[in-house]
Amino acid sequence: MSASAYNFETVKVSFPAEFVAHVELNRPKKLNAINDTMWTDIGAVFNQLRDDENVRAIVLSGSGRCFTSGLDLFSLNLPVVPDDPSRTAFKFRPYIKKLQDCLTAIEICDKAVVAAIHGPCIGGGIDITTACDIRYASKDAYFSVKEVDIGLAADVGTLQRLPKVVGNIGWVRELCLTGRNFDSKEALEQGFVSKVVDDYKAVVAAALATATLIAEKSPVAAIGTKHILNYSRDHTVQEGLDYVATWNQVMLTTPDLPTAAAAQMQKTKAVFAKL
Numbered sequence: 001m002s003a004s005a006y007n008f009e010t011v012k013v014s015f016p017a018e019f020v021a022h023v024e025l026n027r028p029k030k031l032n033a034i035n036d037t038m039w040t041d042i043g044a045v046f047n048q049l050r051d052d053e054n055v056r057a058i059v060l061s062g063s064g065r066c067f068t069s070g071l072d073l074f075s076l077n078l079p080v081v082p083d084d085p086s087r088t089a090f091k092f093r094p095y096i097k098k099l100q101d102c103l104t105a106i107e108i109c110d111k112a113v114v115a116a117i118h119g120p121c122i123g124g125g126i127d128i129t130t131a132c133d134i135r136y137a138s139k140d141a142y143f144s145v146k147e148v149d150i151g152l153a154a155d156v157g158t159l160q161r162l163p164k165v166v167g168n169i170g171w172v173r174e175l176c177l178t179g180r181n182f183d184s185k186e187a188l189e190q191g192f193v194s195k196v197v198d199d200y201k202a203v204v205a206a207a208l209a210t211a212t213l214i215a216e217k218s219p220v221a222a223i224g225t226k227h228i229l230n231y232s233r234d235h236t237v238q239e240g241l242d243y244v245a246t247w248n249q250v251m252l253t254t255p256d257l258p259t260a261a262a263a264q265m266q267k268t269k270a271v272f273a274k275l
């Protein structure tokens with residue numbers, strides 16, 4: 001598939017290197033605030049990338065001066081049924097589940113996703129980046145689990161994923177309960193991001209370099225590794241070991257294994273078939 005196959009109003013897709021896609025949240029005039037269209041576009045683009053045999057790793061960033069300012073506060077279309085809390089509740093649940101699915105599409109996308117974060121990364125931005133595999137930031141990046149400040153408990157991933165990304169649960173609870181800003185230095189110290197570089201250009205370059213390294217691997221190995229890491233995060237060590245044994249009893253039969261092993265020994269670059 002080529003860039004022209006990716007037609008979205010609020011996300012831009014390019015292919016800066018072989019087997020690497022770059023997704024940009026693209027409402028720069030509104031600081032990439034996430035409106036209804038963007039929720040849907042994020043889900044759709046990651047589902048499409050999952051099924052694209054020409055993509056093996058993905059960079060995710062924001063266009064303009066930030067990653068995202070979070071939920072679009074001016075275009076909330078909440079499914080309220082007047083004078084009926086019960087019917088409203090029945091409509092709210094699928095509404096929230098749909099938004100969750102849009103971001104879970106990043107986590108279950110098969111291909112590794114590297115977030116390149118600059119400027120504000122607020123509210124929904126934390127939900128998005130915790131669904132990514134790797135997070136890099138520029139020095140000017142700052143973050144806030146802002147939901148508490150707009151009167152809601154975060155409901156599209158942060159409260160579930162952030163404690164699994166960062167081991168320091170006291171820090172996580174402080175952020176989620178206060179909504180205070182934290183900068184890229186603090187994010188690095190706490191392990192929320194794994195690299196901080198000078199500016200937007202550098203953070204996209206760093207993410208692209210990592211995505212390119214991943215894209216050079218056997219897709220069978222890279223997809224399996226992401227899948228097993230996600231599974232193991234949510235299960236006991238023994239369950240994870242049993243699961244990877246089952247997975248690999250099939251996957252180890254791939255010709256990618258002898259191809260990769262031979263390339264290692266010959267100190268050459270292996271070429272792997274498309275999925």
Ligand SMILES: CC/C=C\C=C\CC(=O)SCCNC(=O)CCNC(=O)[C@H](O)C(C)(C)COP(=O)(O)OP(=O)(O)OC[C@H]1O[C@@H](n2cnc3c(N)ncnc32)[C@H](O)[C@@H]1OP(=O)(O)O
Pocket residue numbers: 029030031033034069070071072073074096099120122123124125146147150155156
């Ligand atoms: C079911 C619920 C699911 C998910 C829930 C997620 C919850 C959240 O995401 S909570 C977080 C919500 N976001 C915020 O509270 C941040 C709001 N924005 C700001 O505080 C500021 O914009 C800023 C990020 C601090 C940046 O300030 P500044 O540099 O002064 O720029 P502005 O002039 O404020 O913004 C430029 C332009 O963008 C528009 N905009 C910015 N953020 C949003 C937003 N979140 N929603 C809608 N629009 C936004 C702003 O209005 C400006 O537009 P103009 O047309 O130029 O006026």
